[in-house]
Amino acid sequence: MTPAKLSEVVLAAARAVFAARGLDSSLLPASISVERPRNPEHGDYASTIAMQVAKRAGVPPRELAQALVEELGQAPGVRSVEIAGPGFLNIRLDAAAAGELARLVVESGESYGKSDKLAKQKINLEFVSANPTGPVHIGGVRWAAVGDALARLLRAAGAEVGTEYYFNDAGSQIDRFANSLLAAAKGDPAPDDGYGGAYIAEIAQTVIQEHQDILKLNEAEAREEFRRYGVDLMFAEIKKSLTDFGVHFDTYFNEKDLHDRGALGHALDRLTAQGHTYERDGAVWLRTTDFGDDKDRVLRKSDGDWTYFAADCAYYLDKRERGFDRVVIMLGADHHGYIGRMKAMSACFGDDPAVNLEILIGQLVNLVRDGAPVRMSKRAGTVVTLEDLVDAIGVDASRYALARYSSDSPIDIDVELWTSAKSENPVYYVQYVAARTASIARNAAESGHARGTAADFRPELLHLDRELELLKTLAEFPAAVESAAELREPHRVARYLEEVATAYHRFYDNKIDGKIQRILPAGDEEFTETHRARLWLNEATRTVISNGLSLLGVSAPERM
Known part of the structure; x- marks a missing residue:
């Protein structure tokens, strides 16, 4: 029995008690939750429903709790219920009800863990969005791992999600990139405000090889050609590195398209119609201070040029007009000041910033080797890139390490730790369970000990403490x-998987009177129905580990 199912059973019992006592059932919540007690001796699950509603119902909490004990005692799958303290309900399930969870997990397969909790939400999730002026650096890699995991999680919870990479191919940074390519092609040093690193010279040489007459053009024409071809080459490299990292976007959106199709003017018209723009000193301003921003923002400068903020406004409006109810944007640690103006802009469009716009900020990441931070890439020169991280610890470890911590916390990724084949390495610890469960299933098949069909499974045989503990963990x-x-916290899945791994290792090594309670018989031992039941629990564990790792974009190996 899952916690969700038990919650329904408890709520049904509460409704029955209210009906029997002539109490108003509308005083009960629409749904409740049950929790696992910290001390297993207090039962399998605990509920505070009696204390939540007793005062409103005009009944002492323990009196209401006693009525619930009597009602729940008749519920299928409930072995016993006890009252603790002022009205806590400590609930124990019978072995068959607990063990049924293994059947549910195995039969559900890849769908176990999915729900329709967010079924009515249409979310646009933008992440990474690094400028195409260099390889993706380690801060962007964090958003690649976290953003992709979050997209998978949102879809698993039933939301309709569109993932998006905003491709900034307009503006001064692209100008500096083009100037840097042109300088490298001529053999000149990089401009003072330009980009260095071996990748600039590599791209410049590729452009020359493909367009051999480019340096015969005048400087302005050559710069424009280097801009056009160089940006395409850099972005193709970015897309490939993200694809190799297992990150795929539904949409790559070009900023230049906003300018080319008049989207900035359209946004300005909408904001003006809402009454939030004004002119001053020849410029057009948006009155964002009406909605909490620290100052008003310029949309169009006195010389007629658009600002970056105007493009932000147009891009936000474009997402909303494509039908997304919520726009989620993931930004780096240096973008805290961005939140106020974006929230105010959303309000200026007539939206509710608390509903329609969500901005997540990620903190810095360091790659550490031999106790010291790795400061520079051999290729990029000034930053550590996605390729540097993958070369150091691999794709699986990189994705797991980046998703394992709350995004608002800085992290150090220690090369020695994340490449070690030890239990201290979190991704190894979890993947080892994936491999071990697969190995046991193979061994069972090779020795003729089939798990059998659901009709062959006897859940009541999973009654040992460590079997029940693993079942309760899988149920969560x-x-x-x-x-x-x-x-929006993928790290919760990583930490949960580590709890599953711990519970599985305890189950696997379980001893009673010095004898290991094996999943498969050893030597000439007879294959019993208990062994069969444990094979179901073994397969349920692999299912959960595989499903959870998949949500993080990490493989569940069958061998290690």
């Missing part, structure tokens, strides 16, 4: 996925 997976999606 759907709730872990839902909370990680709702709170």
Whole structure:
């Protein structure tokens, strides 16, 4: 029985008690939750429903709790219920009800953990969006891992999600990039405000090889050609590195398109119609201070040029007009000041910033080797790139390490730790369970010990403490996925998987009177129905580990 199912059973019991006592059932919540007690001796699950509603119902909490004990005692799958303290309900399930969870997980397969919790939400999720002036640096890699995991989580919770990379191919940074390519092609040093690193020279040489007469053009024409071809080459490289990292976007959106199709003018018209623009000193301003910004923002400068903020406004409006209810943007640690103006801009369009716009800020990442931060890339020169991280620890470890911590916390990724084949390495610790469960399933098949059909499974045989503890841990997976999606915190799934791994290792090594309680018989031992039941639990564990790792974009190996 899952916590969600038990919650329904408890709520049904509460409704029955209210009906029997002539109490107003509308005083009960629409849904409740049950929690696992910290001390297993207090039961399998606990509920505070009696204390939540007793005062409103005009009944002492313990009196209401006693009525619930009597009602729940008749519920299928509930072995016992006890009252603790002022009205806590400590609930124990019978072994068959607990063990049924293994059948549910195995039969659900890849769908176990999915729900319709966010079914009515249409979310645009923008992340990475690094300028095409260089390789993706380690800060952007964090958003690649976290953003992709979050997209998977939101979809698993039922939301309709469009992932998006905003391709900034207009503006002064692109000008500096083009100037840097032209300088490298001529053999000149990089401009003072330009970009260095071996990748600039590589791209410049590629452009020359493909367009051999480019340096015969006048400087302005040559610069424009280097801009056009160089940006295409750099962005193709960015897309390939992200694809190799397992990150795929539904949409790559070009900023230049906003300018070319008049989207900035359209946004200005909408904001003017809402009454939030004004002119001063020949420029057009947006009155964002009406909605909490620290100052008003210029949309169009006195010389007629658009500002970056005007493009931000147009891009936000474009997303909303494409039908997305919520726009989620992931930004780096240096963008805190961006939040106020964007929230105010959303309000200027007539939206509710608390509903329609969400901005997530990620903190810095350091790659550490031999106790010291790695400061520079051999290729990029000034930053550590996605390729540097993958070369150091691999794709799986990189994705897991970046998704394992709350995004608002800085992290150090230690090369020695994340490449070690030890339990201290979190991704190894979890993937080892994936491999071990697969190995046991193979061994069972090779020795003729089939897990059998659902009709062959006897859940009541999973009654040992460590079997029950593993079952309870597996039962929490759907709730872990839902909370990680709702709170935008993929690290909750990683930490949960480590709890599953711990529970599985304890189950695997379980001893009673010095004898290991094996999943498969050893030597000439007879294959029993208990072994068969444990094979179902083994397969349920692999299912949860595989599903959870998949949500993080990490593989669940069958061998290690």
